[in-house]
Amino acid sequence: xxxxxxxxxxxAGAVLLGLAGPxxxxxxxxxxxxxxxxxxxxxxTEFRDLIDQLRCLVCQNESLSASQADLAQxxxxxxxxxxxxxxxxxxxxxxxxxxxxxxxxxxPPIKPSTYVLWFGPLALGLLGAVVVLRTIxxxxxxRDTDLSEAERLRLAGLLAQGGETDPRPKGERS
Amino acid sequence: MAKSLRFLLPLGLFVALVALLFFGxxxxxxxxxxxxxxxxxPAFTLPTLQDPxxxxxxxxLRGKVSLVNVWxxxxxxxxxxxxxxxxxxxxxxxxxxGLNWKDDKADALQxxxxxxxxxxxxxxxxxxxxxxxxxxxxxxxxxxxDRKGTIRYKQxxxxxxxxxxxxxxxxxxxLKAES
Numbered sequence: 001x002x003x004x005x006x007x008x009x010x011x012a013g014a015v016l017l018g019l020a021g022p023x024x025x026x027x028x029x030x031x032x033x034x035x036x037x038x039x040x041x042x043x044x045t046e047f048r049d050l051i052d053q054l055r056c057l058v059c060q061n062e063s064l065s066a067s068q069a070d071l072a073q074x075x076x077x078x079x080x081x082x083x084x085x086x087x088x089x090x091x092x093x094x095x096x097x098x099x100x101x102x103x104x105x106x107x108p109p110i111k112p113s114t115y116v117l118w119f120g121p122l123a124l125g126l127l128g129a130v131v132v133l134r135t136i137x138x139x140x141x142x143r144d145t146d147l148s149e150a151e152r153l154r155l156a157g158l159l160a161q162g163g164e165t166d167p168r169p170k171g172e173r174s
Numbered sequence: 175m176a177k178s179l180r181f182l183l184p185l186g187l188f189v190a191l192v193a194l195l196f197f198g199x200x201x202x203x204x205x206x207x208x209x210x211x212x213x214x215x216p217a218f219t220l221p222t223l224q225d226p227x228x229x230x231x232x233x234x235l236r237g238k239v240s241l242v243n244v245w246x247x248x249x250x251x252x253x254x255x256x257x258x259x260x261x262x263x264x265x266x267x268x269x270x271x272g273l274n275w276k277d278d279k280a281d282a283l284q285x286x287x288x289x290x291x292x293x294x295x296x297x298x299x300x301x302x303x304x305x306x307x308x309x310x311x312x313x314x315x316x317x318x319x320d321r322k323g324t325i326r327y328k329q330x331x332x333x334x335x336x337x338x339x340x341x342x343x344x345x346x347x348x349l350k351a352e353s
Contacts, residue, residue, distance in 0.1 A: 057206060057311035071275070071311055074302050099309040101209040 179256035208328040216307040230297045236323040240269040244315040246277035247285040256334035263292035272296035
Protein backbone atom coordinates (compact mmCIF):
# COMPACT_ATOMS: atom_id res chain seq x y z
CA UNK A 1 0.00 0.00 0.00
CA UNK A 2 1.61 3.21 -1.07
CA UNK A 3 -0.35 6.29 -0.25
CA UNK A 4 1.23 9.34 -1.65
CA UNK A 5 0.65 12.50 0.21
CA UNK A 6 1.78 16.03 -0.36
CA UNK A 7 3.13 16.21 3.19
CA UNK A 8 5.83 13.62 2.62
CA UNK A 9 7.84 16.11 0.61
CA UNK A 10 7.18 18.87 3.11
CA UNK A 11 8.21 16.60 5.96
CA ALA A 12 11.37 15.50 4.20
CA GLY A 13 12.18 19.14 3.53
CA ALA A 14 11.60 20.03 7.15
CA VAL A 15 13.81 17.19 8.34
CA LEU A 16 16.62 18.19 6.01
CA LEU A 17 16.35 21.77 7.14
CA GLY A 18 16.39 20.65 10.75
CA LEU A 19 19.59 18.68 10.17
CA ALA A 20 21.23 21.57 8.39
CA GLY A 21 20.64 23.72 11.45
CA PRO A 22 20.07 27.43 11.74
CA UNK A 23 23.32 28.29 9.99
CA UNK A 24 21.82 27.10 6.74
CA UNK A 25 19.63 30.19 6.74
CA UNK A 26 16.59 30.72 4.54
CA UNK A 27 12.97 30.61 5.63
CA UNK A 28 11.78 27.59 7.57
CA UNK A 29 9.61 25.19 5.61
CA UNK A 30 7.86 23.71 8.61
CA UNK A 31 4.49 24.68 10.02
CA UNK A 32 4.25 26.32 13.41
CA UNK A 33 1.31 27.01 15.64
CA UNK A 34 2.13 30.71 15.78
CA UNK A 35 -0.58 31.78 13.40
CA UNK A 36 -3.27 30.32 15.65
CA UNK A 37 -3.73 32.93 18.32
CA UNK A 38 -6.70 33.72 20.53
CA UNK A 39 -7.36 36.89 22.50
CA UNK A 40 -8.40 34.78 25.45
CA UNK A 41 -5.47 32.75 26.92
CA UNK A 42 -7.93 30.13 28.22
CA UNK A 43 -9.14 29.57 24.66
CA UNK A 44 -5.55 29.31 23.51
CA THR A 45 -4.91 26.56 26.06
CA GLU A 46 -8.13 24.81 25.09
CA PHE A 47 -7.07 24.88 21.44
CA ARG A 48 -3.62 23.43 22.21
CA ASP A 49 -5.17 20.72 24.41
CA LEU A 50 -7.69 19.81 21.75
CA ILE A 51 -5.20 19.42 18.90
CA ASP A 52 -3.03 17.36 21.24
CA GLN A 53 -5.87 14.87 21.63
CA LEU A 54 -6.50 14.54 17.91
CA ARG A 55 -4.59 12.20 15.66
CA CYS A 56 -3.13 13.18 12.32
CA LEU A 57 -4.36 10.70 9.71
CA VAL A 58 -1.25 11.01 7.57
CA CYS A 59 1.48 10.47 10.17
CA GLN A 60 -0.65 8.19 12.26
CA ASN A 61 1.38 8.25 15.44
CA GLU A 62 1.49 12.00 15.61
CA SER A 63 -1.05 14.32 17.10
CA LEU A 64 -2.59 17.10 15.10
CA SER A 65 -0.49 19.57 17.06
CA ALA A 66 2.83 17.86 16.30
CA SER A 67 2.37 16.77 12.71
CA GLN A 68 4.08 18.57 9.86
CA ALA A 69 1.73 16.99 7.35
CA ASP A 70 -0.02 19.35 5.00
CA LEU A 71 -3.39 17.88 5.90
CA ALA A 72 -2.66 18.39 9.60
CA GLN A 73 -2.16 22.10 8.95
CA UNK A 74 -5.48 22.24 7.09
CA UNK A 75 -7.22 20.49 9.97
CA UNK A 76 -5.56 22.75 12.55
CA UNK A 77 -6.86 25.72 10.60
CA UNK A 78 -10.30 24.15 10.48
CA UNK A 79 -10.29 23.55 14.26
CA UNK A 80 -8.96 27.06 14.85
CA UNK A 81 -11.64 28.69 12.74
CA UNK A 82 -14.39 26.67 14.36
CA UNK A 83 -13.19 27.66 17.82
CA UNK A 84 -12.87 31.31 16.77
CA UNK A 85 -16.47 31.07 15.61
CA UNK A 86 -17.42 30.06 19.15
CA UNK A 87 -17.95 26.36 18.53
CA UNK A 88 -17.51 24.12 21.57
CA UNK A 89 -14.87 21.45 21.92
CA UNK A 90 -17.54 18.79 21.46
CA UNK A 91 -18.79 20.35 18.24
CA UNK A 92 -15.27 20.40 16.81
CA UNK A 93 -14.66 16.77 17.80
CA UNK A 94 -18.03 15.69 16.37
CA UNK A 95 -17.20 17.51 13.13
CA UNK A 96 -13.95 15.59 12.73
CA UNK A 97 -15.34 12.22 13.83
CA UNK A 98 -18.19 12.55 11.32
CA UNK A 99 -15.63 12.86 8.53
CA UNK A 100 -12.66 10.78 9.63
CA UNK A 101 -14.15 8.37 12.15
CA UNK A 102 -13.16 7.59 15.73
CA UNK A 103 -9.61 7.08 14.52
CA UNK A 104 -8.95 10.83 14.86
CA UNK A 105 -9.40 10.48 18.61
CA UNK A 106 -6.43 9.26 20.61
CA UNK A 107 -8.84 8.15 23.31
CA PRO A 108 -11.48 5.92 21.73
CA PRO A 109 -15.08 6.41 22.93
CA ILE A 110 -16.75 3.74 25.06
CA LYS A 111 -19.38 2.03 22.89
CA PRO A 112 -20.33 -1.56 22.08
CA SER A 113 -17.65 -1.98 19.42
CA THR A 114 -14.93 -0.85 21.84
CA TYR A 115 -16.12 -2.78 24.93
CA VAL A 116 -13.49 -5.45 24.32
CA LEU A 117 -10.81 -2.75 24.11
CA TRP A 118 -11.89 -0.98 27.28
CA PHE A 119 -12.97 -3.90 29.45
CA GLY A 120 -11.01 -6.79 27.91
CA PRO A 121 -7.88 -6.25 30.04
CA LEU A 122 -10.00 -6.04 33.21
CA ALA A 123 -11.87 -9.23 32.23
CA LEU A 124 -8.58 -11.02 31.52
CA GLY A 125 -7.20 -9.88 34.89
CA LEU A 126 -10.29 -11.15 36.68
CA LEU A 127 -10.12 -14.45 34.80
CA GLY A 128 -6.48 -14.81 35.82
CA ALA A 129 -7.33 -14.07 39.43
CA VAL A 130 -10.09 -16.72 39.40
CA VAL A 131 -7.70 -19.30 37.90
CA VAL A 132 -5.02 -18.50 40.50
CA LEU A 133 -7.48 -18.66 43.40
CA ARG A 134 -8.95 -21.94 42.21
CA THR A 135 -5.51 -23.45 41.78
CA ILE A 136 -4.47 -22.42 45.28
CA UNK A 137 -7.67 -23.82 46.80
CA UNK A 138 -7.31 -27.12 44.95
CA UNK A 139 -3.72 -27.43 46.15
CA UNK A 140 -4.84 -26.83 49.73
CA UNK A 141 -7.52 -29.53 49.43
CA UNK A 142 -5.01 -31.98 47.95
CA ARG A 143 -2.73 -31.62 50.97
CA ASP A 144 -5.48 -32.86 53.31
CA THR A 145 -5.98 -35.99 51.30
CA ASP A 146 -2.32 -36.69 50.68
CA LEU A 147 -2.26 -39.69 53.06
CA SER A 148 -4.46 -42.69 52.85
CA GLU A 149 -5.93 -44.19 56.03
CA ALA A 150 -3.22 -46.90 56.14
CA GLU A 151 -0.48 -44.28 55.74
CA ARG A 152 -1.97 -42.19 58.53
CA LEU A 153 -1.84 -45.15 60.91
CA ARG A 154 1.72 -45.90 59.95
CA LEU A 155 2.70 -42.30 60.49
CA ALA A 156 1.04 -42.28 63.90
CA GLY A 157 2.96 -45.47 64.75
CA LEU A 158 6.27 -43.93 63.67
CA LEU A 159 5.60 -40.77 65.63
CA ALA A 160 4.81 -42.83 68.71
CA GLN A 161 8.29 -44.33 68.54
CA GLY A 162 9.69 -40.83 68.20
CA GLY A 163 11.33 -40.86 71.69
CA GLU A 164 13.65 -43.65 70.59
CA THR A 165 15.03 -41.92 67.56
CA ASP A 166 18.00 -39.68 68.06
CA PRO A 167 18.09 -36.60 65.84
CA ARG A 168 21.91 -36.47 65.88
CA PRO A 169 23.88 -38.13 63.04
CA LYS A 170 25.05 -41.63 63.80
CA GLY A 171 28.70 -40.82 64.40
CA GLU A 172 27.98 -38.30 67.12
CA ARG A 173 25.84 -40.63 69.16
CA SER A 174 27.30 -41.55 72.50
CA MET B 175 -14.43 -31.10 31.15
CA ALA B 176 -12.25 -34.15 31.05
CA LYS B 177 -9.37 -33.39 33.33
CA SER B 178 -6.85 -34.95 30.98
CA LEU B 179 -7.64 -32.37 28.31
CA ARG B 180 -7.54 -29.35 30.59
CA PHE B 181 -3.86 -28.75 29.97
CA LEU B 182 -4.76 -27.95 26.37
CA LEU B 183 -6.68 -24.84 27.41
CA PRO B 184 -3.67 -22.46 27.73
CA LEU B 185 -2.33 -23.84 24.47
CA GLY B 186 -5.68 -23.15 22.80
CA LEU B 187 -5.75 -19.60 24.14
CA PHE B 188 -2.20 -19.06 22.94
CA VAL B 189 -3.03 -20.32 19.45
CA ALA B 190 -6.08 -18.04 19.33
CA LEU B 191 -3.91 -15.07 20.33
CA VAL B 192 -1.32 -15.89 17.69
CA ALA B 193 -4.09 -16.17 15.07
CA LEU B 194 -5.44 -12.75 16.10
CA LEU B 195 -2.01 -11.12 15.94
CA PHE B 196 -1.27 -12.78 12.62
CA PHE B 197 -4.52 -11.40 11.23
CA GLY B 198 -3.46 -8.00 12.53
CA UNK B 199 -0.21 -8.24 10.58
CA UNK B 200 -2.16 -8.59 7.36
CA UNK B 201 -4.30 -5.47 7.83
CA UNK B 202 -3.05 -2.10 6.67
CA UNK B 203 -3.21 0.57 9.38
CA UNK B 204 -3.10 3.27 6.71
CA UNK B 205 -6.53 2.22 5.54
CA UNK B 206 -8.86 3.95 7.96
CA UNK B 207 -12.49 2.94 7.36
CA UNK B 208 -14.59 5.94 6.40
CA UNK B 209 -17.64 6.77 8.51
CA UNK B 210 -19.16 8.27 5.35
CA UNK B 211 -19.86 4.91 3.72
CA UNK B 212 -23.65 4.43 3.71
CA UNK B 213 -24.24 8.17 4.05
CA UNK B 214 -25.34 10.67 1.38
CA UNK B 215 -22.50 12.52 -0.33
CA PRO B 216 -21.50 15.72 1.49
CA ALA B 217 -23.01 18.83 -0.07
CA PHE B 218 -20.51 20.83 -2.08
CA THR B 219 -20.24 23.28 -4.94
CA LEU B 220 -16.89 23.79 -6.65
CA PRO B 221 -15.70 25.37 -9.87
CA THR B 222 -14.57 22.93 -12.52
CA LEU B 223 -10.88 22.62 -13.22
CA GLN B 224 -11.17 23.57 -16.87
CA ASP B 225 -13.63 26.43 -16.58
CA PRO B 226 -13.97 28.41 -13.31
CA UNK B 227 -17.29 29.86 -14.44
CA UNK B 228 -18.87 26.40 -14.47
CA UNK B 229 -19.59 24.59 -11.25
CA UNK B 230 -19.99 21.01 -10.19
CA UNK B 231 -21.99 20.02 -7.11
CA UNK B 232 -23.35 17.03 -5.21
CA UNK B 233 -26.45 17.26 -7.43
CA UNK B 234 -24.31 16.02 -10.33
CA LEU B 235 -23.80 12.77 -8.44
CA ARG B 236 -27.48 11.88 -8.31
CA GLY B 237 -29.27 9.77 -10.90
CA LYS B 238 -26.15 7.94 -12.05
CA VAL B 239 -23.71 5.47 -10.62
CA SER B 240 -20.47 7.42 -10.21
CA LEU B 241 -16.89 7.11 -9.10
CA VAL B 242 -15.48 10.15 -7.34
CA ASN B 243 -11.72 10.05 -7.69
CA VAL B 244 -9.53 12.27 -5.52
CA TRP B 245 -6.20 13.14 -7.13
CA UNK B 246 -3.50 15.74 -7.58
CA UNK B 247 -0.83 16.03 -10.23
CA UNK B 248 2.32 15.51 -8.15
CA UNK B 249 0.89 12.37 -6.51
CA UNK B 250 2.80 9.40 -7.86
CA UNK B 251 0.11 6.82 -7.08
CA UNK B 252 -2.48 9.01 -8.82
CA UNK B 253 -0.37 8.99 -11.94
CA UNK B 254 0.04 5.24 -11.59
CA UNK B 255 -3.73 4.67 -11.52
CA UNK B 256 -4.44 7.16 -14.30
CA UNK B 257 -4.14 4.59 -17.05
CA UNK B 258 -6.57 2.30 -15.23
CA UNK B 259 -9.04 5.17 -14.93
CA UNK B 260 -8.76 5.74 -18.69
CA UNK B 261 -9.52 2.06 -19.26
CA UNK B 262 -12.50 2.17 -16.88
CA UNK B 263 -13.89 5.27 -18.60
CA UNK B 264 -13.68 3.52 -21.95
CA UNK B 265 -14.90 0.12 -20.90
CA UNK B 266 -17.54 0.65 -18.25
CA UNK B 267 -19.29 3.89 -19.02
CA UNK B 268 -19.54 4.64 -15.30
CA UNK B 269 -19.48 8.37 -14.63
CA UNK B 270 -16.06 9.31 -13.22
CA UNK B 271 -15.96 12.62 -11.40
CA GLY B 272 -12.56 13.97 -10.47
CA LEU B 273 -11.86 15.86 -7.28
CA ASN B 274 -8.62 17.70 -7.92
CA TRP B 275 -7.33 18.16 -4.39
CA LYS B 276 -4.95 20.88 -3.20
CA ASP B 277 -3.26 21.07 -6.59
CA ASP B 278 -1.74 23.63 -8.89
CA LYS B 279 -4.24 24.27 -11.66
CA ALA B 280 -1.68 24.50 -14.47
CA ASP B 281 0.00 21.25 -13.38
CA ALA B 282 -3.34 19.47 -13.14
CA LEU B 283 -4.42 20.60 -16.62
CA GLN B 284 -1.02 19.66 -17.99
CA UNK B 285 -1.36 16.15 -16.59
CA UNK B 286 -4.77 15.67 -18.24
CA UNK B 287 -3.40 16.95 -21.55
CA UNK B 288 -0.46 14.61 -21.36
CA UNK B 289 -2.15 11.39 -20.22
CA UNK B 290 -5.75 11.92 -21.31
CA UNK B 291 -8.85 12.87 -19.39
CA UNK B 292 -10.92 10.01 -17.96
CA UNK B 293 -13.25 12.37 -16.07
CA UNK B 294 -16.73 13.53 -17.00
CA UNK B 295 -16.00 16.60 -14.95
CA UNK B 296 -13.24 17.62 -12.55
CA UNK B 297 -14.03 19.67 -9.44
CA UNK B 298 -11.19 21.97 -8.39
CA UNK B 299 -10.72 21.90 -4.60
CA UNK B 300 -7.76 24.20 -4.22
CA UNK B 301 -7.81 24.72 -0.44
CA UNK B 302 -8.88 21.16 0.35
CA UNK B 303 -12.00 22.13 2.29
CA UNK B 304 -14.33 19.91 0.29
CA UNK B 305 -11.72 17.20 0.76
CA UNK B 306 -12.12 17.56 4.53
CA UNK B 307 -15.90 17.19 4.19
CA UNK B 308 -15.30 13.98 2.27
CA UNK B 309 -12.84 12.74 4.89
CA UNK B 310 -9.98 12.70 2.39
CA UNK B 311 -6.58 12.21 4.01
CA UNK B 312 -4.37 11.05 1.17
CA UNK B 313 -4.73 10.70 -2.56
CA UNK B 314 -5.66 8.67 -4.43
CA UNK B 315 -8.99 7.85 -2.88
CA UNK B 316 -12.06 6.76 -4.81
CA UNK B 317 -15.67 6.77 -3.66
CA UNK B 318 -18.38 4.67 -5.30
CA UNK B 319 -21.70 6.54 -5.36
CA ASP B 320 -25.08 4.96 -6.12
CA ARG B 321 -27.93 6.59 -8.07
CA LYS B 322 -29.48 8.08 -4.96
CA GLY B 323 -26.21 9.87 -4.19
CA THR B 324 -25.22 7.58 -1.32
CA ILE B 325 -21.57 6.66 -0.77
CA ARG B 326 -21.42 2.88 -1.00
CA TYR B 327 -17.69 2.17 -0.92
CA LYS B 328 -14.38 3.93 -0.41
CA GLN B 329 -11.23 2.72 -2.10
CA UNK B 330 -8.10 4.01 -0.39
CA UNK B 331 -4.98 3.89 -2.52
CA UNK B 332 -4.57 3.47 -6.27
CA UNK B 333 -6.93 1.48 -8.46
CA UNK B 334 -5.07 -1.13 -10.46
CA UNK B 335 -6.53 -3.79 -12.67
CA UNK B 336 -6.96 -6.23 -9.79
CA UNK B 337 -8.74 -3.69 -7.59
CA UNK B 338 -11.04 -2.76 -10.46
CA UNK B 339 -11.85 -6.31 -11.56
CA UNK B 340 -12.22 -7.86 -8.13
CA UNK B 341 -13.52 -5.04 -5.96
CA UNK B 342 -14.86 -1.96 -7.68
CA UNK B 343 -16.39 -3.41 -10.81
CA UNK B 344 -18.64 -5.90 -8.98
CA UNK B 345 -19.89 -3.04 -6.78
CA UNK B 346 -20.51 -0.77 -9.77
CA UNK B 347 -22.33 -3.58 -11.64
CA UNK B 348 -24.47 -4.30 -8.61
CA LEU B 349 -25.35 -0.62 -8.17
CA LYS B 350 -26.23 -0.33 -11.84
CA ALA B 351 -28.57 -3.31 -11.44
CA GLU B 352 -30.34 -1.61 -8.54
CA SER B 353 -33.29 0.45 -9.69
